[in-house]
Each structure stands twice: as C-alpha cells, then as structure tokens.
Amino acid sequence: MxxxxxxxxxxxxxxxxxxxxxxxxxxxxxxxxxxxxxxxxxxxxxxxxxxxxxxxxxxxxxxxxxxxxxxxxxxxxxxxxxxxxxxxxxxxxxxxxxxxxxxxxxxxxxxxxxxxxxxxxxxxxxxxxxxxxxxxxxxxxxxxxxxxxxxxxxxxxxxxxxxxxxxxxxxxxxxxxxxxxxxxxxxxxxxxxxxxxxxxxxxxxxxxxxxxxxxxxxxxxxxxxxxxxxxxxxxxxxxxxxxxxxxxxxxxxxxxxxxxxxxxxxxxxxxxxxxxxxxxxxASFINPLTREGENRIDDFEYRVIAHNGSMQRDAISDARSFGIEEFDQLEHTIEGKVDEQGIFNGRVKAFGVWYEDVTVKPKVRYKTRKDTRFGPFDIRLGTFEILKKNTSLSDVLHTKLLEQTVEFAGLMVHRDHLRVMPYGRENNDFFEIEKRRTKNAGRYIFSNRNIFGGVCISKYGNPNLKDKAGREGIIDNKASKLFKEIVENILVDIADRFLGRYSQIRVDSLAELNKKHAEEKASEDRKKLLKKEQNRIRAAINKNTPQLTDILLEVNELVEQLESRLSLNSQDEIIQIRHVVTDLQGRLKELSLSPIPKSLGSVENAYREYRDSELNAYVLIKNINTSLNESLEKLTVKQDIDIAEKDFRSKAAVLHSKINKYATEGRSLLKTELSRFDEELSLANKRFHKELSNYLDDLAAGRTDLATVTNRIEDEYQKQDVKINQQFKPYLTAIESIRNQIDLEGLALHSLNENSSLKKEVERMNSLAQLGISVEIIGHEIEGIDMTIANGLSYLKESALDAKQLEVLNSVLIAHQSLSDSWRFLSTLKLSGEKIKSDISGHDIFQYVKNFFGKRLENNDIEFNCTDDFLNLSIFEQPSRIYPVFINLINNARYWVKHTECEKRLINIDFKNGKVIVSDNGPGVDIDDVDSLFTLFFTRKQRGGRGVGLYLCRMNLQAGGHDIYYEKDPANKVLEGANFIVSFQGVERSE
Structure with missing residues (x-):
C-alpha cells in the first residue's frame, strides 16, 4: 500500500x-x-x-x-x-x-x-x-x-x-x-x-x-x-x-x-x-533621469523622516535626488535606446559637445529564443572628468558634482522606473566597470564612483530579466548575461570613440581645455599678484607715511637752515651736511614703493599723495646736493682724498645698510639657497669698492681732481643703488610669489602669448582707425543732399508765403546753415581721403580750431589764444593729417581746463625751438600716466572718453614723419597744466 x-x-x-x-x-x-x-x-x-x-x-x-x-x-x-x-x-x-x-x-x-x-x-x-x-x-x-x-x-x-x-x-x-x-x-x-x-x-x-x-x-x-x-x-x-x-x-x-x-x-x-x-x-528609488513627455512616474512620492523630539528631518526624499537638470550639466553623457539585437542608437556628449546619430553595434549577432532574449531597453548615463585640468566644467559645478558623487553616483538599473537592487551601490560592479579600469584607466574612463544614471528595463519588455528572491540582483541566466555584455560593449565603444585615451576627440578637447585652464590660471595668478601688490602698497603707505613725513620735515628744516646762511665756509661743515643728506637720501630710498602696478584700485589716491611727497623730498635733496657741491668747489681744499673718502664712506654706509636689510629678508625666504644668496651679497658688498678704488688711487696720486671723483662717486652710488634693487628685490618678490603659489612661468608664458595677441589686435585697430570717420564714406552723398536741400529752400524763400510760413522757413534755413557748417568741418577730418598736400599756416590751424570750438569755448569761459610765432609757421602737409590732431588736443584741453581752480581758464598754442606747444592751465597729466597717454583706449575722463584720440593723433602724425609727446619737465612748460609737443618735419617760419 x-x-x-x-x-x-x-x-x-x-x-x-x-x-x-x-x-x-x-x-x-x-x-x-x-x-x-x-x-x-x-x-x-x-x-x-x-x-x-x-x-x-x-x-x-x-x-x-x-x-x-x-x-x-x-x-x-x-x-x-x-x-x-x-x-x-x-x-x-x-x-x-x-x-x-x-x-x-x-x-x-x-x-x-x-x-x-x-x-x-x-x-x-x-x-x-x-x-x-x-x-x-x-x-x-x-x-x-x-x-x-x-x-x-x-x-x-x-x-x-x-x-x-x-x-x-x-x-x-x-x-x-x-x-x-x-x-x-x-x-x-x-x-x-x-x-x-x-x-x-x-x-x-x-x-x-x-x-x-x-x-x-x-x-x-x-x-x-x-x-x-x-x-x-x-x-x-x-x-x-x-x-x-x-x-x-x-x-x-x-x-x-x-x-x-x-x-x-x-x-x-x-x-x-x-x-x-x-x-x-x-535616494533614486524612482528613476530621476526622465524628461518631459517620457513615460515617467510623477504620481508617487517617498520619504525617510527622522523624528528627534518635535524636530523632523528628511533623511531621504525624492526631492533630494540627482535629477535631469543636474544630469544635463555633466560634460560626458550617453542617451539612447538599445533594440532587441543589442544595437544602440542615440547621442553622445563629450566635453560638453553633442554628437548625434551615434550607433554602437554588438560584437556578435545574437541568436535568442523566447526564454533567453533580453529585450529592448533605454540607457541614460553620464560622468565628468575628475581632474580639474581636464574638465570643461566651471570650478563651482565641478566641486558640486564631486560632492554629489558621494550620495548619487553609481550605474543603476530601473525596471519600469523603479530601482532594481543592488545596482548602483558602491560595492556593486555588475557591469565590471571597476574591473576594466584596473587594466587601463585611461581607456576605460567610466567609474562607479563618478557615474550617474544607468539603464532602464521594463517588466513586459524584458520578461527574462527577473529579480532574485532576496533582491540581490537579476537572476543569472542567458538573458542577463547578454544584457550585461551589451551594456559593457556600449561603455567600451563610446569611451574608445569619444572619451577615452584612444579618442581623437579627447586629445583635441584636452588640448583646448589645458590651454583654457592655463589662461585661467595665468589670469588668476595675475589677479593674485595684483592683489598682493596692492596690499603691499597699502601696507607700505600706512607703515612708511609717518617716516616719510619726518624725512620731509628734516629736509625742509635743512633747506631753511641753508637759506638763512649767505655762505658755507668750512669743508668739515659741508662734509657733515653731506653726510646728513646722504643719510636722508638712503632713508628715503628705503621708503620707495616701486615697482608699481598700473592698476592700484582703491589705494591709488593714497599712493599719489605718498608719491608726490616722496618726489618733493627728492627734488629738495637734489637742490641741497647741488648747493653743497658748488660751495665745496669755492673753498680752499685741505686734502681731496680725505673729502672723497668721507663722501665714499658715507654713501658706502647707506649701501651697506640696504644690503644688510635685503640679506635679512633674503635669508628668511631662501634657506635652501643660503650659500648662493650669501655669495651674491659678498659680490654686491665688494662691487662699490671695486668700481671706485682706481678713482680714489688716482686722486691720492694727483692724477685727477676732487670734483671728478665726487661726481664719479655719486654716479656709481646711484648705479649701485639701482643695481642692488634690481638684483635683490625681484629675487625676494619671486620667492614670495612662489610661496603664494603664483605660477611665474605660466604667468610669463601667458603674458607673452597675450602680448602677441594684443599686438595683432592693435594692428587691426590701427587699420580700422585709418579708415577714417563715416563722413568720408558717404561724403559725396551728403554733399549732394546738402545742395538739394539748399536749392529747395531757396525756391521756397522766393515763393509767396504768409508770415507764419516765413517764420518756420527762416528757422529751417538757420538749422540747415548750421548743419552745413558742421559737415564742412568734418569733411576736413577724413583720414584716408584725397592725399593732396598743401601749405598750411599756423593762422589756418588757429582759425579752423577757433571756428570749430568758438561757442563751446565761450560757454566754458575759456580764453583760447596763440603766439605770433605760431601764426607765422608753415607746413606742407595733408590737411586731413594736421587738423584732427589740433581738434583732439584742444578738445582734451577744454575738458580738463574746466576742472581748474584758477581764476582764468587758458589754452595756448606756441612755437618754440622748431616745435609746437599746445598748453593749458588745467590739472595736467599725472606723472604715472604719461607713459600710457598715447596707448589705445587709455583715458582718465569720467564721461565721454574712449581713449582713442591721442593714439590716433600719434599714428596720424607718424604716418607723415612727425611726432607728438608730452612734456614732463616743468622748466620747458608754457603753462603749468598739460603741455603737448608736436614736432613737425619741414616746418618753416613765414614773415
């Protein structure tokens, strides 16, 4: 049974x-x-x-x-x-x-x-x-x-x-x-x-x-x-x-x-x-990487909430996921569909650039049955370059993505947009991404640690991709093996063609990116260096101003003492005063702020006040030295060698003091190069003696005179002072820059490249400027239109008009006359018009400018005149080359003279020593701006300035062999404000 x-x-x-x-x-x-x-x-x-x-x-x-x-x-x-x-x-x-x-x-x-x-x-x-x-x-x-x-x-x-x-x-x-x-x-x-x-x-x-x-x-x-x-x-x-x-x-x-x-x-x-x-x-329980119009889940929310007492905190929320907006910010992405044969069709983004209609075919043609087929699926994944030097992303976005990798990175699998576990976890490598990277990370660029998104399957489209009972992944069968193989093939193929080491796109992109990052690094270094220099100048001004004030007071007191005496009768007294002056001069040099960057920002006004005080002190010291040298020459000498040696020791002491200062700073910065630094110091200490020892010997032997030796000592002193500054100050500055992580080599290289680019840009701008003003292009048309209007108005004037019509016509006639006069002025300024030269007198230039600015000068209460010498000069040149220069110079003078505090506002044109001088009694040009005056786009005007006028003046004059520059020496100025010197070739005086 x-x-x-x-x-x-x-x-x-x-x-x-x-x-x-x-x-x-x-x-x-x-x-x-x-x-x-x-x-x-x-x-x-x-x-x-x-x-x-x-x-x-x-x-x-x-x-x-x-x-x-x-x-x-x-x-x-x-x-x-x-x-x-x-x-x-x-x-x-x-x-x-x-x-x-x-x-x-x-x-x-x-x-x-x-x-x-x-x-x-x-x-x-x-x-x-x-x-x-x-x-x-x-x-x-x-x-x-x-x-x-x-x-x-x-x-x-x-x-x-x-x-x-x-x-x-x-x-x-x-x-x-x-x-x-x-x-x-x-x-x-x-x-x-x-x-x-x-x-x-x-x-x-x-x-x-x-x-x-x-x-x-x-x-x-x-x-x-x-x-x-x-x-x-x-x-x-x-x-x-x-x-x-x-x-x-x-x-x-x-x-x-x-x-x-x-x-x-x-x-x-x-x-x-x-x-x-x-x-x-x-975090990504529901697929967050879906777009509008796609079959996505938008009617289901999930949260994990931690309750600490009465406080609530979202530990997990669908609102805190890596969504499609964040995904679109990635620089490398793959988006597309894979059909039942394993063929990928879609698009790829590499280094921020999209490549459409990309196809990836499987290694072999798959033969599957109903119970082994994997079915179609979608793929949407992305990544980014971990190294900043290789990324096309901004620093802020790159840092943000690095932070998000901790929470959201990993290649996930979603079924009908719900997460399939455990794919996407850090310790899961179902698609063997990390395994391949251990063989060749440069080629296999995708990494579980910085990949976002994944693949999306469906229950009905992929019936053989079933979960294990314990939700430890998809059941290992032939369908899952093929599914895995297809995804791996897509990742490898896309990396080889677009992203990895073997991709020409990567090679080209990295070349551009490295160049861009080098430029950005150089730009940042320049900013850091400029900021450092501005801070240095600000700190130095705050620290040195009291000392500079004291030196200026001492120099003024010394000037007053010398002015109160009719003469100096003692060599010892003169030598003692020279010793004091040398000490003051040495202390003053210690307070120098140079070199100065062009852009000083908020510290500029303070710097200019400091610089003016420093220059004032130098001028007074120079005058004192001149007076002392003259007094010394008048006295009966006791021993020339004694005087020279005292002067020598005085200046040598100042130089030694400065050298010792650099030695102290240098040793603190350059411990590893101390022996080299000491060697340079030793040579510097001996250099002053070496250069002057022969002169002292010649003086002692009577082969030269005292004046020659003291002048040589002064010249060598100035030379050595400059040389010491040039030798040691940049050395210290460079070490400080390295300490502040400023890439000097990159900065120099970028500056060189930028300089080359700027030269080309200047050439283009110069060519553009030489095209002249727009009046030149349409000059004939304007002239024809002007004549047509004039004839029409004459006809109307002769017609029978009532009083109101006649009043309106007279207004139109006045307006037309004004417009015609202005047009005639402008026609002379054409830069590339007819190249006809003619004799131009100073009187022609003065009358032209006076007529052009007459009303405006009168309204600004400015007195405009010239000398007889200027009126009588004569130049054989193109009018279009000469008149624009004076129009620009007088216009600039008019702008700045309006800011003068003098009772009279003056603009003057003079002719001295074969040169034309255009001067005014305005505030003048700051000494630090002189070198930039004729640079394209440089301007100090608050409104209306473009920084083009003076540049074009120089270019225009140089085309005819002439020149223009700014006079810096007060002794050569006509008026105390700005003085521009125009040097004409072939200028003559007519009686």
Whole structure:
C-alpha cells in the first residue's frame, strides 16, 4: 500500500524567506515601498522616532486592506501576483488613471518588514471599510522547533481610532499565547511549550545572555507604541480615507543610525556606513533621469523622516535626488535606446559637445529564443572628468558634482522606473566597470564612483530579466548575461570613440581645455599678484607715511637752515651736511614703493599723495646736493682724498645698510639657497669698492681732481643703488610669489602669448582707425543732399508765403546753415581721403580750431589764444593729417581746463625751438600716466572718453614723419597744466 505525505513547514521558514532572505535593511524598505506602489499609493514614508524605545512607521495612502484581504492575501505566502492585479477595482486605484506595472512577483515582499524590527503592528483601512489590525513578533519565527501552523496571530477590526488603545492589550495577550499556549487547544499548547523549552535550552547552551523567549516576554506593548507614532499615518491624521501602516518596534540598528543628524567626517564606523547605504539604495528609488513627455512616474512620492523630539528631518526624499537638470550639466553623457539585437542608437556628449546619430553595434549577432532574449531597453548615463585640468566644467559645478558623487553616483538599473537592487551601490560592479579600469584607466574612463544614471528595463519588455528572491540582483541566466555584455560593449565603444585615451576627440578637447585652464590660471595668478601688490602698497603707505613725513620735515628744516646762511665756509661743515643728506637720501630710498602696478584700485589716491611727497623730498635733496657741491668747489681744499673718502664712506654706509636689510629678508625666504644668496651679497658688498678704488688711487696720486671723483662717486652710488634693487628685490618678490603659489612661468608664458595677441589686435585697430570717420564714406552723398536741400529752400524763400510760413522757413534755413557748417568741418577730418598736400599756416590751424570750438569755448569761459610765432609757421602737409590732431588736443584741453581752480581758464598754442606747444592751465597729466597717454583706449575722463584720440593723433602724425609727446619737465612748460609737443618735419617760419 502506497502512503501519501505532505511537506510539514516549520515556523522558521518565514524567517528564512523574510529577514534572512532579504539583502539588508534599505533593500527591505524598497520592497515595502514597491508594495505601496502596487497598492496605488500616492505617497509612502518611513518615519523613525527617537526615545527609550525607538519606533519606526512605514505608512502609505494606498487602497488598503480589509480583514479578508489580510487573511487571504497578506498572510498567505506566495500569492499569485497576476491574480491579485486582476482583482483591482477602479476605486482601489485612488483616482490614478495610469495603470501601474505591478512590481510584486513572488508574494514574499511583505516579509521584508521582518528586517526592519521584530515587533510589528500592521494596520490597514480600505475606503468605506473598518480599520483592521494585526499584531505579530517576527522573533516567533526564529524558533526551529515550532511548526508554522502552531503560530496564531491576533487580528481585529474596529470602527474608530479611539478603540485601538483598548484592543492592543488583548491582542498582545493573544500574541503571548504563542509562547505559553492559550488553553483553547491542549495539543497545540503542549507543542508550543515544548518547542520554546527546547529552544530556550539551546540558546543557553550557545551562551546567550537572554533567550528569544525572554526577550519577547519583556515587551510592553503599551510603552512601545503611542499616539505620536500613529499620527504619521495619513489615515490616522485624517489626510486620507484609506491606506496601510506598519508600526515597528525593536527596530534595526541601521534605522537607529538615521536618527543622527551628523554627516560626513562627524560619523564613524557602522553608523556612517548605514547612512551611506541608505542614501545609495533609496535616494533614486524612482528613476530621476526622465524628461518631459517620457513615460515617467510623477504620481508617487517617498520619504525617510527622522523624528528627534518635535524636530523632523528628511533623511531621504525624492526631492533630494540627482535629477535631469543636474544630469544635463555633466560634460560626458550617453542617451539612447538599445533594440532587441543589442544595437544602440542615440547621442553622445563629450566635453560638453553633442554628437548625434551615434550607433554602437554588438560584437556578435545574437541568436535568442523566447526564454533567453533580453529585450529592448533605454540607457541614460553620464560622468565628468575628475581632474580639474581636464574638465570643461566651471570650478563651482565641478566641486558640486564631486560632492554629489558621494550620495548619487553609481550605474543603476530601473525596471519600469523603479530601482532594481543592488545596482548602483558602491560595492556593486555588475557591469565590471571597476574591473576594466584596473587594466587601463585611461581607456576605460567610466567609474562607479563618478557615474550617474544607468539603464532602464521594463517588466513586459524584458520578461527574462527577473529579480532574485532576496533582491540581490537579476537572476543569472542567458538573458542577463547578454544584457550585461551589451551594456559593457556600449561603455567600451563610446569611451574608445569619444572619451577615452584612444579618442581623437579627447586629445583635441584636452588640448583646448589645458590651454583654457592655463589662461585661467595665468589670469588668476595675475589677479593674485595684483592683489598682493596692492596690499603691499597699502601696507607700505600706512607703515612708511609717518617716516616719510619726518624725512620731509628734516629736509625742509635743512633747506631753511641753508637759506638763512649767505655762505658755507668750512669743508668739515659741508662734509657733515653731506653726510646728513646722504643719510636722508638712503632713508628715503628705503621708503620707495616701486615697482608699481598700473592698476592700484582703491589705494591709488593714497599712493599719489605718498608719491608726490616722496618726489618733493627728492627734488629738495637734489637742490641741497647741488648747493653743497658748488660751495665745496669755492673753498680752499685741505686734502681731496680725505673729502672723497668721507663722501665714499658715507654713501658706502647707506649701501651697506640696504644690503644688510635685503640679506635679512633674503635669508628668511631662501634657506635652501643660503650659500648662493650669501655669495651674491659678498659680490654686491665688494662691487662699490671695486668700481671706485682706481678713482680714489688716482686722486691720492694727483692724477685727477676732487670734483671728478665726487661726481664719479655719486654716479656709481646711484648705479649701485639701482643695481642692488634690481638684483635683490625681484629675487625676494619671486620667492614670495612662489610661496603664494603664483605660477611665474605660466604667468610669463601667458603674458607673452597675450602680448602677441594684443599686438595683432592693435594692428587691426590701427587699420580700422585709418579708415577714417563715416563722413568720408558717404561724403559725396551728403554733399549732394546738402545742395538739394539748399536749392529747395531757396525756391521756397522766393515763393509767396504768409508770415507764419516765413517764420518756420527762416528757422529751417538757420538749422540747415548750421548743419552745413558742421559737415564742412568734418569733411576736413577724413583720414584716408584725397592725399593732396598743401601749405598750411599756423593762422589756418588757429582759425579752423577757433571756428570749430568758438561757442563751446565761450560757454566754458575759456580764453583760447596763440603766439605770433605760431601764426607765422608753415607746413606742407595733408590737411586731413594736421587738423584732427589740433581738434583732439584742444578738445582734451577744454575738458580738463574746466576742472581748474584758477581764476582764468587758458589754452595756448606756441612755437618754440622748431616745435609746437599746445598748453593749458588745467590739472595736467599725472606723472604715472604719461607713459600710457598715447596707448589705445587709455583715458582718465569720467564721461565721454574712449581713449582713442591721442593714439590716433600719434599714428596720424607718424604716418607723415612727425611726432607728438608730452612734456614732463616743468622748466620747458608754457603753462603749468598739460603741455603737448608736436614736432613737425619741414616746418618753416613765414614773415
């Protein structure tokens, strides 16, 4: 006789399928979120609460369950998903019109809740139905001696929220019957007691401090769950009429770690890993890289909320994901579709440049059956260059992306836009990206640590790509192997063609980028250097101004003393005064701020005041030295060699003082080059003696005179002073620049390149300027139009007009005459018009300029005149080359004279020593600006200045062999303001 037997299932089977089967806590959460998605929830959240007994709640606003649903579906392991899907009514879809692709496949996802905590209160409510609650402790299923059918879970219905507190104690007592029995079935009671007795003994033998039974018995349900926890459920707080809630006690340590508000380096060990794992797993639970018009999920929200007291903090949120806007900022991306033959069609972005209609074919032609095909899928992934020198991104964006790699990087897989675990985690290398990089990182440029996005499959389009039961990836079958191979082939091919070491696009792009970064680095270095110099000058002015003021006072006192005396009769006295002057001169040189950058910014006014005081002191010292030398020559000499040696020692002392100062600063900056530095100092110290020793010997032997030697000493002193500055100051400046991380070589190279570019730009601007003004281009047309208007107005004037018409006509005639006069002035200024030369007198120039500016000079109360010498000069030249120069010079003078504080405002043109001098009594040109006066685009005008006029004046004059420059020597000036000297070739005087 053949007997029949059936499988007997122990309770531990549930623990195997649930807590032990699921990969980890975040994966369990993702499974429960997918259940909420299948229930047509619009939102789901995991709430984690602090307290003596930490609690988590996983709540949604899905269609909910009745007591029958829990009994016949939730508590039945392996529910057939397709059957469940077909039973959904329209009301269960919560008003969501789009049909959701069901994610549940094996009917065991609900068991994932065991991975979150041991104690579970399951509550649910369907629309227009009662609340239903079920209480269970997952630790019951850890007992290997207990049969599954002997575990009975308490389940109850209730109408209102207020009933639950009264029901929980009785439900808990019913749950405890699974430890002690409940007296309703003596056979079950004995089996339960025996099973727990055996398990208790086993755990004690294993050395456990507390057995599972003791831990379950210690649970106090009233202290575990409170109103604070229930309020997180939308049904409980009245925001929804349906949904499901899991209230979980004795929660997993990974959940407790999320309560910490610390991040980054503040976290340590397991807590840090737990938070990172949560972020990597759940941050992109829904595919965030979808565009408008694509089939994306936009009716489902998810969150992980940490509750610390009354404070709430989003630990995970769909709002904190790496979205399509961030993705589009990446410099390398791949977007497209892969068909059933494994052919990729789409577009690629490399270094910010898009390449359309890109195709990648598989290595071989795949032959698949229905049960081995992989199906079509989408791919959208991107990355960026980690090294800043190679990136096309801005520094800010590059830094931002580096920060986002910690939370969002990894090549993910989404099925119907919901995350497939564990793809995208740092430790997952399903597509063997990191494995390839270990072989050749330059070629295989993609890296799990800085790749975003991934591939998107579908349940119906890729039916053979199924998840493993424990959600540890896709089942390893032929379809998954082909799927993996195709993705790998696309990554390698795109890298070879567009991004990697073998790509010409990369070679060309990096050349451009490296050049760009070099220019940016040079620009930054210039800014740093300029800022450093401005700070140096500002600090030096603040530090040196009191000393400069003291020196100026001492020099003025010395001048007053010398002026009060009619003569100096003692050589010793003169030598003593010269010693004082030399000391003052040395102290003054120590306070010099040079070299000075062209742009001083906010410190410019302070610098000019300081510089003026310094120059004033130098002028006074120069005058004193001149007076002393003249007085010394008049006296009867005692010993020329004594005088020369005293002068020599005086100046040598100043030089030694300066050298010692540089020595001190140099040694502090150049420890590694100390021997070289000392050698240079030694040579510098000896150089003054070496250069002058022959002269001192000649004087001692009577081969030369005192005046020659003292002048030579003074000249050599000035020369050596300059040489010492040139030798040591740049040396110190260079070391300081290196210390401040200023790339001098790169700066010099960029300056050289920039100088070359600027030269070409100046040539282009000069060519453009020589085209002349627009009047030249349309001159003939203007002349014809002017004649037509004139004839028409003459005709109207002779016509019979009433008084009003005649008044209007007279106004038009006056306006036309003014316009005609202005046009005639402009016609003379044409730069490239007729090259006809004629005799031009000073009188012609003066009258032309006076007529042009007459009214404006009168309105500005400016007196404009010239000398007879100028009126009588004569030049044989093109008028278009001469008149614009004087128009520009007088116009500039008119602008600046208006700012003078003199009672009379004067502009004068003179002719002396064969040169024309255009002068005014305005503020003049600052000495630091003189070298830039004739530079293109240089101007100091507050309004209306373009910095072109003087540049064109010089270019225009030089074309005819003439020249123009600014007179700096006050002794050669006609008026105390600006004085421009025009030197004409072939100028003559006519009587």
């Amino acid at each position: 053949v007997a029949s037997l059936s499988f007997q299932t122990r309770a531990r089977t549930i623990d195997h399928l649930g807590r032990e089967q699921i990969a980890d806590c975040p994966t369990a959460i993702s499974e429960l979120w997918k259940n909420a998605y299948d229930a047509y929830a619009r939102s789901v959240s995991l709430n984690i609460y602090d307290g003596d007994f930490q609690v988590a709640t996983l709540v949604d606003d899905g269609h909910g369950m009745t007591i029958t649903d829990i009994e016949q579906k939730w508590l039945i392991v392996g529910t057939e998903s397709k059957a469940v899907s077909s039973e959904l009514s329209e009301s269960d879809k919560n008003g969501i019109e789009k049909v959701r692709v069901k994610q549940g496949q094996k009917g065991i996802g609900r068991l994932s809740s065991a991975a979150l905590g041991s104690l579970l209160l399951l509550m649910s409510k369907k629309k227009n139905e009662k609340f239903v609650a079920c209480l269970l402790d997952w630790r019951l299923f850890e007992n290997p001696y207990l049969m599954l059918h002997d575990i009975q879970l308490p389940i109850m219905e209730f109408e209102t929220r207020s009933e639950l507190p009264e029901l929980l104690p009785s439900m808990f007592d019913k749950l405890m019957g699974n430890l002690w029995g409940d007296g309703l079935d003596s056979g079950r009671d004995k089996r339960v007691e025996a099973a727990w007795s055996s398990y208790h003994e086993q755990e004690l033998e294993e050395g456990k401090d507390q057995t599972t039974k003791e831990l379950i018995e210690e649970t106090v349900i009233d202290e575990a769950f409170s109103e604070r926890h229930f309020e997180s459920w939308p049904v409980w707080n009245g925001k929804s009429s349906n949904g499901t809630a899991m209230i979980i006690g004795n929660i997993n340590d990974d959940l407790i770690a999320q309560l910490s508000s610390d991040s980054g380096s503040e976290l340590e060990g397991s807590d840090k890993r737990a938070k990172e794992n949560f972020q990597q797993t759940l």
